[in-house]
Amino acid sequence: MIETINLTKKYGSFTALDSLNLKIEKGTVFGFVGHNGAGKSTTFSILATLLAPTSGTAFVNGYDVTKDPKKVRNHIGYMPDFFGVYDQFKTVEYLDFYGASYGIPPSEREVLIPQLLELVNLSNKKDTYVDLLSRGMKQRLCLARSLIHDPEVLILDEPASGLDPRARIEMREILKELKNMGKTIIISSHILPELAEMCDEIGVITNGKLVASGTVSSIQQQLQAHKMINVKLASSIEQAIAFLEDRPLVSAITRHEKNENTLTFAFSGNDEEQVELLKIAIEQGLSVLSFSQEESNLEDVFLEITKGVEFS
Amino acid sequence: MRSLLINPVLNKEIKLRFRSVKSFLGVFFYLFALGGIAIGFMLINTVFSATAMFRPEQSRMMFMVLSFVQMGLILFMTPGLTSGVISGERERQTLNILLTTPQSSTSIIFSKLISSIAYLVLMIVSSLPLYSIVFLFGGVSPSLLLTTFGFYFIVMVTIGSVGVMFSTLIRKTIISTIITYGVALFLAGGTAFLTVIGMELLANPSFNQTSIMPYLTGMMNPFIILISLFEDGITSELQNRSGIQFSLVTSFIISYMFITILSLVISIKRLRPNMKSKKGM
Numbered sequence: 214m215i216e217t218i219n220l221t222k223k224y225g226s227f228t229a230l231d232s233l234n235l236k237i238e239k240g241t242v243f244g245f246v247g248h249n250g251a252g253k254s255t256t257f258s259i260l261a262t263l264l265a266p267t268s269g270t271a272f273v274n275g276y277d278v279t280k281d282p283k284k285v286r287n288h289i290g291y292m293p294d295f296f297g298v299y300d301q302f303k304t305v306e307y308l309d310f311y312g313a314s315y316g317i318p319p320s321e322r323e324v325l326i327p328q329l330l331e332l333v334n335l336s337n338k339k340d341t342y343v344d345l346l347s348r349g350m351k352q353r354l355c356l357a358r359s360l361i362h363d364p365e366v367l368i369l370d371e372p373a374s375g376l377d378p379r380a381r382i383e384m385r386e387i388l389k390e391l392k393n394m395g396k397t398i399i400i401s402s403h404i405l406p407e408l409a410e411m412c413d414e415i416g417v418i419t420n421g422k423l424v425a426s427g428t429v430s431s432i433q434q435q436l437q438a439h440k441m442i443n444v445k446l447a448s449s450i451e452q453a454i455a456f457l458e459d460r461p462l463v464s465a466i467t468r469h470e471k472n473e474n475t476l477t478f479a480f481s482g483n484d485e486e487q488v489e490l491l492k493i494a495i496e497q498g499l500s501v502l503s504f505s506q507e508e509s510n511l512e513d514v515f516l517e518i519t520k521g522v523e524f525s
Numbered sequence: 526m527r528s529l530l531i532n533p534v535l536n537k538e539i540k541l542r543f544r545s546v547k548s549f550l551g552v553f554f555y556l557f558a559l560g561g562i563a564i565g566f567m568l569i570n571t572v573f574s575a576t577a578m579f580r581p582e583q584s585r586m587m588f589m590v591l592s593f594v595q596m597g598l599i600l601f602m603t604p605g606l607t608s609g610v611i612s613g614e615r616e617r618q619t620l621n622i623l624l625t626t627p628q629s630s631t632s633i634i635f636s637k638l639i640s641s642i643a644y645l646v647l648m649i650v651s652s653l654p655l656y657s658i659v660f661l662f663g664g665v666s667p668s669l670l671l672t673t674f675g676f677y678f679i680v681m682v683t684i685g686s687v688g689v690m691f692s693t694l695i696r697k698t699i700i701s702t703i704i705t706y707g708v709a710l711f712l713a714g715g716t717a718f719l720t721v722i723g724m725e726l727l728a729n730p731s732f733n734q735t736s737i738m739p740y741l742t743g744m745m746n747p748f749i750i751l752i753s754l755f756e757d758g759i760t761s762e763l764q765n766r767s768g769i770q771f772s773l774v775t776s777f778i779i780s781y782m783f784i785t786i787l788s789l790v791i792s793i794k795r796l797r798p799n800m801k802s803k804k805g806m
Contacts, residue, residue, distance in 0.1 A: 261625050265798040279800045283627060291625045297618035301541045313533035314626040358622070 214239040214366060214397045215260065219269035222255050222421075229255045231421040232269065237399060237414070239365070242392050244412035245401040252421040253401040254294055257370045260399070261291040273366055287315075290359030294370040294401075298351060300344035304335060307343050308358060315362035329357040333387055349380030356387060367391065369400040385411070441507040442487070445475045447500035456497060462486060477507075532632050534623070538640030548644060555598060555648050556655070562594050563587065563655050581664035588659045589755055592673050595652065596680070596751055599645065600713050603681055604705035606644060607688030609698035610637040611796065616698060630796040634789060638682070638689050645681050649674060672754055680747050683781040684709050686788035693792040716746040720763075727766040735768035744776040 215237040222230040230252045237243045247253050258264035260271055262282040270277055276284040299307060305326055312322040330336045333353035338346060346354060352372060359367060373384045389411050391398060400412070409415075409429050417425040417432070425432050446453050450468070453476060457463045462482040469475040480487060491504050542548055566587050611634075614620035623633065659665050688705040695701040723739030743749045743763045753760040753773055760773045 258621075261621075262800060263621055263624060263798065265800045282797075282800045286625055286627045289625065291622070293618070293621050295618050296622055299537070299541060299619060301544050302537075306540075310533055310537050311622075311626065313536070314623075314628050316627065355622075 214241070215243075215271070215273055215399060217256070217260075217269065217271040220256065220259060220266050220271055221268045222252075222259065222264065223267045228421050230259075230266075233418075233421075233423055235416060235423065235426070237397060239397055240395050241413045242388075242398045242400065242411055244409075244415040245399060245418065246415055247401070247418035251418045253418060254370055255421075256418070257291070257293075257368050257399070257401065260285075260368050261289060261293075262286055287362065288365055290362070290364040290367045292355050292359045292367075292369045292372055294374060296355055298343040298346075298354070300342065302343050303340050304330065304343060304346070304354060305339045307354065308361060311358050312361045317362065325361065329360060332360070332390065333357045334383065347380075349376050349383065352376060352380070352384065353387065356384075360391075365397060367396050367398045367400075369398060371401055373402055440480055441477055442480050443475060443477050443503070443505050443507060444494075445472075445502040445504075447474070447502050449498075449500060450474055450476070453494070453499050456494060456499060460490065462490070474502075532628070532636055534628060534633050534636035535640055538636055539643060542640055542644055551602075551644075552648055552651055555602075556651060558598070559591065559594060559652050559655055563591060563658060566590055567658070581662060583664075584659050584662035585664035585755075587662075588656070588665045588669075591652075591655065591659070592751060592755075593748065595649070595677065596747055597713075599649075599677055599681055600684065600709045600747065602648075603641075603645060603684040604688050604702060604709050606641045607638065607685040608692050608702040608705040610641060610689055611692040611792075612695060612698040612701050613692070615696060624797055630793045634689060634693070634792045634796060638685050638789070641685055641688075642678075642681055645685075646678075649677055669754065673751070676747075676751065676754065679778060679781050683785045683788075684712070686785045686792070690788035690792045693795050712745055713747060716742040717748060720746060720749060724762070724766060735766060737767050737769060739763055740767035740769050740773070740776075744773050744780060750774060750777045 215235065217233050217235045220230055220233040220235075221228070233252070233256060235243075235256075245253050245256070255264065259266050259278060260273060262278055262285050266279065270279050272278070273285045274288040276288065278285050299310070302310065308326045308329060309322055312325065313319075317325065327336065327339070330339055333356055335346075335350060335353055335357070338350060343351070343354065356369070356372060359369075369388075372388070373381045376384060388398070388400070392411055412429060414426065414428055415432060416423055444453065450473065454466060454468070457466050457476070457478055462480055463478050464481070465477075465479040467477050469477065480490070482490070487506075491501070494501060494504075570583050570587075611620065614623060656670060660667075684705070687708050688701070691701040691704050691708075692698070695704070719742040720739045723736060723742065727734075727736060727739065740763055749759060749763075750773065763773060764770050
């Protein structure tokens with residue numbers, strides 16, 4: 214459904230996108246994670262036929278974005294990270310304009326627009342001037358706009374940025390509904406942890422390169438090699454630090470500021486080695502109250518990856 | 526052609542442009558300025574004149590004055606109306622969305638130009654009642670009025686196309702506007718200045734030869750063409766001194782059409798990126 218082959222974009226000597234290879238199957242919700250300037254919006258702009266790649270190519274629904282941009286436009290619904298609206302349009306007129314732009318006959322638009330407004334919970338704002346809508350409402354209206362021609366592929370660049378928690382939840386619910394409708398969605402977001410449950414796959418991009426790609430759980434597993442462990446001790450904290458410092462698989466030992474009896478360290482061993490570590494600690498007389506592994510959520514994964522951690 | 530003229534962008538542009546209070550204020554002040562000049566001209570020739578009469582020659586003179594003022598206003602307003610049509614959408618962050626719709630670049634560019642011209646045409650048409658004063662006193666034929674309006678139309682389309690082109694090529698509206706005003710100023714003032722200089726040089730007896738320069742600059746100047754519509758003298762003078770007997774008005778139409786077509790082709794080609802990647806896969 215979406216495929217990029219060695220997709221590269223350079224601005225002079227700066228490489229915004231470096232040989233990106235992606236394959237997203239039909240009906241997949243793909244989350245694209247990366248820090249600001251990592252190359253997410255560049256990828257989306259190329260997929261939306263707004264930017265020409267320096268080399269490589271991308272396919273949407275089988276159409277090459279560099280050779281068949283017109284056909285690609287008919288198959289995508291694009292929502293940019295920053296967008297404006299025509300202030301003097303009413304909500305209905307705004308959607309009507311884009312419906313007409315996609316060649317939808319007026320009679321069909323009359324039926325379609327109320328349905329779309331219903332989907333994005335804006336039915337009560339149909340005669341309001343777009344300018345008077347809140348930011349969250351404008352985001353939802355833009356999403357409705359991107360759906361007007363019933364595209365198979367949705368390219369959503371940070372659709373929830375700048376929204377308050379309630380508006381984010383509303384946006385998430387709408388996206389879930391779109392997923393259930395079978396749309397192929399590629400979405401970038403800073404609130405990806407919140408979207409983890411609806412993303413089938415995620416890709417992590419940093420400095421224009423895809424550093425990790427796969428299902429949410431597989432990426433978390435890849436990070437297991439770098440799990441963080443919390444240890445709470447009843448006493449002899451200095452002895453515990455000395456013990457851990459001698460262990461080859463342990464690094465980054467830190468003492469909690471508020472709870473001085475607790476230590477956190479990074480452990481790069483497997484489960485058996487983790488059991489062994491605890492066993493030796495107890496044998497050496499350390500008074501361990503608790504020994505637990507921090508559950509890494511998607512946000513931690515993202516932070517770890519973008520810090521430059523190598524994957525095993 | 527039908528889809529080019531009746532399309533969503535054109536509908537949107539016309540709806541939004543004519544919905545705003547600014548547009549109506551624009552027409553109001555335009556007519557206020559033009560009406561003030563017409564009434565002032567009549568007062569000077571009647572109330573403040575010893576003869577206190579308004580003769581057909583004066584009526585013709587008033588028509589010329591109105592035409593010149595209207596030409597000036599067109600040259601002043603067209604860059605303002607067209608030099609932000611694309612860059613303005615870019616600045617308001619609406620252009621990207623528009624460009625992901627299947628609408629052709631040709632359709633978008635033409636719609637933007639036609640809607641801007643439509644507003645100018647409205648202004649010109651709404652000034653017609655002022656011209657009726659001229660017909661009341663005689664001295665001007667309706668065909669001259671139609672020719673003058675046709676001439677306005679050519680100037681509007683050409684300057685408008687140049688404005689749309691700079692608006693497409695340049696990201697910032699303010700810079701695009703300044704450059705378009707620069708081009709309009711050159712066409713209105715620069716070419717007139719060069720024509721006068723050229724004519725003066727050729728008038729010098731020691732400079733005993735012809736040159737095409739005054740003709741070339743003269744045919745680009747809307748005011749010189751406007752005078753030539755009223756008086757033949759200037760045309761024959763330019764033709765004699767340059768040694769070219771070809772009609773000045775025809776040369777003007779050809780050159781302005783060339784500028785229009787070139788500007789529109791560049792705008793259409795540059796509105797969207799050329800999606801072909803520079804290197805192979």
